[in-house]
Amino acid sequence: MARDAGLEELLREELGPRPGLSEKGMFGGWAFLLNGHLLCGAREDGMLIRLGKGNDSWAVQQHDVNRMQMGGRTMQGWMRAGPEAYGNDMLRKRLLLAALDFVEGLPPK
Secondary structure, eight states: OOOOHHHHHHHHHHHOSOTTEEEEEETTEEEEEETTEEEEEEETTEEEEEOOTTSOTTGGGSTTEEEEEETTEEEEEEEEEOHHHHTSHHHHHHHHHHHHHHHHTSOOO
């Protein structure tokens, strides 16, 4: 899977300088971590967002946002937003704010 440099830059701009934020290559794409916890990612096939188990019912109702599938298995609390979703500034911000809210509540690694 190829990286998506444009999506990576969008995520960098949205997240801005933030204590505890780091980046690294993962899952064939580029991942953004907060205090060591995976927050979101960018891949050729979309934006990965970690909303947490039970926090994703609103997101799946959005156009071009689906629960993430990996190896034929649905990953609870993880969403994949396609280009129409992450290209929508308001929806992208809402998804990222929800991911930040969830990940900031996790114990530090």
